[in-house]
Amino acid sequence: MTTSSRNEAQTRIQAIDSQLAHAGWSRNRRTLVEEFLLKTAEPDSGYGNEQFADYVLLGSDGNPIAVVEAKRSSRDELAGKRQAADYADAIKAKFGSNPFIFLTNGKEIQFWDRERYAPRKVSGFYTRDDLERLRHQRQFAQSLAGVTINADIAGRDYQNEAIRRVTEGVDAANRKFLLVMATGTGKTRTTIALVDTLLRSKRVQRVLFLADRRELVRQAMSEFKSHLPNESLARIESGETSGARIQFSTYPSMTQVFSSLSVGYYDLIVADESHRSIYQRYKAIFDHFDAIQLGLTATPTDYIDHNTFELFDCGDGAPSYYYSYEQAIADKNLVNYRVLDAQTNFQLQGIQGNALPEPLKQMAHDQGVDLDELNFDGSDIEKGIINQGTTDAMVREFMDKSRKDVRGLPHKSIIFAVSHAHAKRLYEGFNRLYPELQRQGMAEIIDSHMERADATLDDFKYRTMPRVAISVDMLDTGVDVPAIQNLVFAKPVFSKVKFWQMIGRGTRLHTEKVTGEIKKDFLIIDHWKNFAYFKLKPDGEIDHSSEPLPVRLFRLRLEKWQLLHAQQQDTQSAIEDLLAMLQTLPRHSINVRPHWDELDALAQQWPRPSQNTLEHLSQTIAPLMRLAPLAGLDELQFRIWCERLTVAWLMGDVTEQAKVSERIQEAVGSLADNIPEVQRVAEQRTWVQSVGFWQHLNTTRLNSLQSVFSPLMRYRTTTPSRTIEINLPDSITQRSWIIYGPTGEGAFAESYREQVEALVRRLADQLPELAKLKDGEHLMDNELERISATLNQTDLFVTEGTLRKAFEAPAASLADFLRHILCGGVHLPNREERINTAFDAFIAAHGYLRANQLNFLRAVKAAVIRHGRITRAALSEPPLSRVGRVEALFPPQDIDELINLANQLLDEAA
Numbered sequence: 001m002t003t004s005s006r007n008e009a010q011t012r013i014q015a016i017d018s019q020l021a022h023a024g025w026s027r028n029r030r031t032l033v034e035e036f037l038l039k040t041a042e043p044d045s046g047y048g049n050e051q052f053a054d055y056v057l058l059g060s061d062g063n064p065i066a067v068v069e070a071k072r073s074s075r076d077e078l079a080g081k082r083q084a085a086d087y088a089d090a091i092k093a094k095f096g097s098n099p100f101i102f103l104t105n106g107k108e109i110q111f112w113d114r115e116r117y118a119p120r121k122v123s124g125f126y127t128r129d130d131l132e133r134l135r136h137q138r139q140f141a142q143s144l145a146g147v148t149i150n151a152d153i154a155g156r157d158y159q160n161e162a163i164r165r166v167t168e169g170v171d172a173a174n175r176k177f178l179l180v181m182a183t184g185t186g187k188t189r190t191t192i193a194l195v196d197t198l199l200r201s202k203r204v205q206r207v208l209f210l211a212d213r214r215e216l217v218r219q220a221m222s223e224f225k226s227h228l229p230n231e232s233l234a235r236i237e238s239g240e241t242s243g244a245r246i247q248f249s250t251y252p253s254m255t256q257v258f259s260s261l262s263v264g265y266y267d268l269i270v271a272d273e274s275h276r277s278i279y280q281r282y283k284a285i286f287d288h289f290d291a292i293q294l295g296l297t298a299t300p301t302d303y304i305d306h307n308t309f310e311l312f313d314c315g316d317g318a319p320s321y322y323y324s325y326e327q328a329i330a331d332k333n334l335v336n337y338r339v340l341d342a343q344t345n346f347q348l349q350g351i352q353g354n355a356l357p358e359p360l361k362q363m364a365h366d367q368g369v370d371l372d373e374l375n376f377d378g379s380d381i382e383k384g385i386i387n388q389g390t391t392d393a394m395v396r397e398f399m400d401k402s403r404k405d406v407r408g409l410p411h412k413s414i415i416f417a418v419s420h421a422h423a424k425r426l427y428e429g430f431n432r433l434y435p436e437l438q439r440q441g442m443a444e445i446i447d448s449h450m451e452r453a454d455a456t457l458d459d460f461k462y463r464t465m466p467r468v469a470i471s472v473d474m475l476d477t478g479v480d481v482p483a484i485q486n487l488v489f490a491k492p493v494f495s496k497v498k499f500w501q502m503i504g505r506g507t508r509l510h511t512e513k514v515t516g517e518i519k520k521d522f523l524i525i526d527h528w529k530n531f532a533y534f535k536l537k538p539d540g541e542i543d544h545s546s547e548p549l550p551v552r553l554f555r556l557r558l559e560k561w562q563l564l565h566a567q568q569q570d571t572q573s574a575i576e577d578l579l580a581m582l583q584t585l586p587r588h589s590i591n592v593r594p595h596w597d598e599l600d601a602l603a604q605q606w607p608r609p610s611q612n613t614l615e616h617l618s619q620t621i622a623p624l625m626r627l628a629p630l631a632g633l634d635e636l637q638f639r640i641w642c643e644r645l646t647v648a649w650l651m652g653d654v655t656e657q658a659k660v661s662e663r664i665q666e667a668v669g670s671l672a673d674n675i676p677e678v679q680r681v682a683e684q685r686t687w688v689q690s691v692g693f694w695q696h697l698n699t700t701r702l703n704s705l706q707s708v709f710s711p712l713m714r715y716r717t718t719t720p721s722r723t724i725e726i727n728l729p730d731s732i733t734q735r736s737w738i739i740y741g742p743t744g745e746g747a748f749a750e751s752y753r754e755q756v757e758a759l760v761r762r763l764a765d766q767l768p769e770l771a772k773l774k775d776g777e778h779l780m781d782n783e784l785e786r787i788s789a790t791l792n793q794t795d796l797f798v799t800e801g802t803l804r805k806a807f808e809a810p811a812a813s814l815a816d817f818l819r820h821i822l823c824g825g826v827h828l829p830n831r832e833e834r835i836n837t838a839f840d841a842f843i844a845a846h847g848y849l850r851a852n853q854l855n856f857l858r859a860v861k862a863a864v865i866r867h868g869r870i871t872r873a874a875l876s877e878p879p880l881s882r883v884g885r886v887e888a889l890f891p892p893q894d895i896d897e898l899i900n901l902a903n904q905l906l907d908e909a910a
Contacts, residue, residue: 391425
């Protein structure tokens with residue numbers, strides 16, 4: 001046997017055989033044949049008449065379903081690509097079916113479905129069930145271009161375009177997609193219609209839907225059940241899976257089970273709310289499964305982390321499809337917001353004991369608070385100091401300014417609180433200030449601390465009460481309650497992504513069933529100047545990814561090893577610690593397998609430290625430690641402190657030593673005294689807490705400190721931080737302000753709107769022009785000028801410009817405002833809505849339209865709304881020609897039908 005043959009045989013025995021067995025392939029089960037004899041199709045090919053495939057995997061019918069071409073671990077796994085293709089051709093000629101191909105060197109595995117895709121890296125071998133399911137799809141799948149989208153699930157034009165962008169990509173052999181659609185535009189319904197299309201086309205058979213919270217999984221599953229009632233659905237919980245066609249899971253639940261599922265278990269994985277945390281924490285899930293991947297997010301593209309784009313193969317920063325919040329508002333698919341900035345006196349001025357008025361000083365004294373302790377900025381409220389009066393002021397402001405229904409009760413609202421304790425104080429504020437409403441259950445806390453929070457959330461969604469959900473994090477993202485008309489930012493927000501997700505809770509369209517009232521916009525009461533913060537700092541706080549603790553520990557130990565060697569001290573203990581960490585790495589992981597040879601070499605002979613060696617170990621090997629199942633967080637953190645102390649001691653950094661030693665002593669001192677394991681080290685614990693221990697440090701003492709106390713850190717007790725609680729009266733002292741007069745006259749926006757509305761209604765009985773407008777008649781320009789001159793007089797100085805500021809409607813005209821005031825907000829279908837409806841019907845009737853066709857139709861619709869009639873020539877001229885060539889996109893009869901539709905609509909609208 002040649003050296004090459006021996007190496008290949010060794011690779012098979014050590015790696016490939018076990019990997020195949022893990023996927024259910026073995027000679028004992030009669031599912032695998034080694035050295036499968038093949039006859040070449042062309043005897044004169046130069047390779048001889050007989051060839052042997054390394055492995056052939058057999059289907060349940062006993063015939064070959066896949067070929068495995070094995071190379072030794074030192075060779076590229078793709079080296080045998082042509083050889084494997086020849087074997088597959090021979091099998092196809094003999095058995096009539098084209099087998100799948102695996103190319104492997106033991107460390108890397110490439111999967112090749114020759115009829116549909118180029119070879120791609122996978123984390124392991126497919127099972128027999130996986131391959132037979134793929135073979136079934138390959139045999140019976142239809143082209144997605146010929147499958148109609150179900151308009152009853154997702155019928156809007158932009159939803160259809162999003163679906164077609166994905167289906168056309170799937171037909172073109174793409175496997176990763178990212179849809180960016182503003183909150184409220186129907187990401188889930190679009191996804192359901194896409195999944196339905198893929199299932200009906202037999203392009204996929206098993207789907208996984210992932211979300212980051214249980215409530216979002218529950219909500220998505222409910223929507224799937226509503227729109228796809230005949231599909232089997234199941235939720236993955238407590239480490240258990242099922243055979244349902246569509247499965248749902250949180251990311252944490254999937255981390256418990258994914259390694260036990262086969263590489264090809266899913267055909268499609270949908271990742272909801274795809275943002276940075278997926279890349280940082282859950283990328284292993286996507287590395288494990290070989291499936292089509294669809295990411296969903298509402299985050300504007302400017303704020304999506306580049307790692308998210310890379311995860312879904314959007315390397316140029318362009319998602320597969322993007323439908324922005326601004327575009328959705330322009331298309332009247334979402335509503336805009338109005339902001340009321342409202343800060344209390346203490347938020348603006350802070351609380352300084354000696355500066356308080358005498359009555360408040362006495363109140364503080366009566367409550368047992370020393371005035372010298374009261375020295376807080378406004379930003380310290382709900383951190384270093386808790387003042388019930390400030391919380392009460394926020395509750396009163398909400399009740400005064402919130403949007404209300406005909407009964408005078410607030411419309412559905414969310415108050416975003418700092419913490420559960422803060423949410424509780426807000427709830428108690430409602431109880432104290434509005435007991436008659438709280439008897440009806442108007443406000444409730446909905447967060448993870450409350451039992452049966454899901455049931456309370458359902459009440460908030462579907463019942464009259466509660467009207468107000470006070471929440472911490474649980475309702476910040478993904479929760480769909482279209483009736484929401486008030487949001488209260490009772491906490492500061494520093495993440496732009498989170499900020500937009502929170503705003504998205506109020507953007508959905510809604511019509512009250514009882515009154516027929518249409519939500520035109522919604523109110524945000526901002527108590528923490530969040531909008532001002534993001535104007536000053538548009539990107540918010542940059543989210544620097546935190547280094548996983550095991551990676552940090554490994555790098556510190558590398559630094560320690562280098563310093564010990566440089567000072568000619570014994571490095572054996574440091575090397576043993578590094579090797580012990582490397583031995584915990586999961587060898588079967590797709591991320592670890594490429595480094596097998598190097599890890600084996602390190603175990604046999606640890607290198608001498610050099611700059612290149614250190615950089616390689618730190619940059620290439622250290623990141624793998626995030627995959628290791630190491631100790632608990634408390635133990636890891638203590639070990640890191642011990643290594644930081646050792647490095648600081650070796651470097652002579654006295655400042656760092658003092659800082660870290662204080663943390664270590666605090667941690668050792670916080671161990672629970674009644675635990676037997678802690679009691680057994682009482683003498684050493686006393687020694688560590690003494691001055692003598694720290695005066696003469698050495699490596700032996702430092703190593704002992706870490707080895708003795710690190711395993712005990714799980715017994716630490718926590719000491720609550722000192723927070724001053726006080727109840728001083730507070731009130732809102734700053735709101736949004738409108739300057740409307742020639743000499744600086746101004747008022748709060750809300751007050752100014754109320755005064756203007758009263759004035760216009762009063763003048764409606766005096767000015768015939770306003771009476772005409774109220775009756776729905778069209779006004780001439782000179783009539784509008786007379787109304788404008790009457791309004792722009794002493795007291796309120798009403799102009800189109802001030803109205804635009806007061807109503808936060810920068811595009812509205814004076815006539816628009818007057819109709820809004822006089823007609824009581826009555827909503828009548830307008831020309832634009834008729835055009836939208838007709839185009840939606842046209843798209844639904846032409847269910848086979850491709851994404852580029854849908855995109856062109858949206859441009860035509862916008863042109864019709866803006867410019868009037870459409871001619872055939874206009875379809876081939878800018879701006880429409882920049883979207884696409886109409887002759888290349890549509891057959892002549894469709895073009896004629898489109899022109900007739902558009903012009904008929906305009907005739908009707910006229």
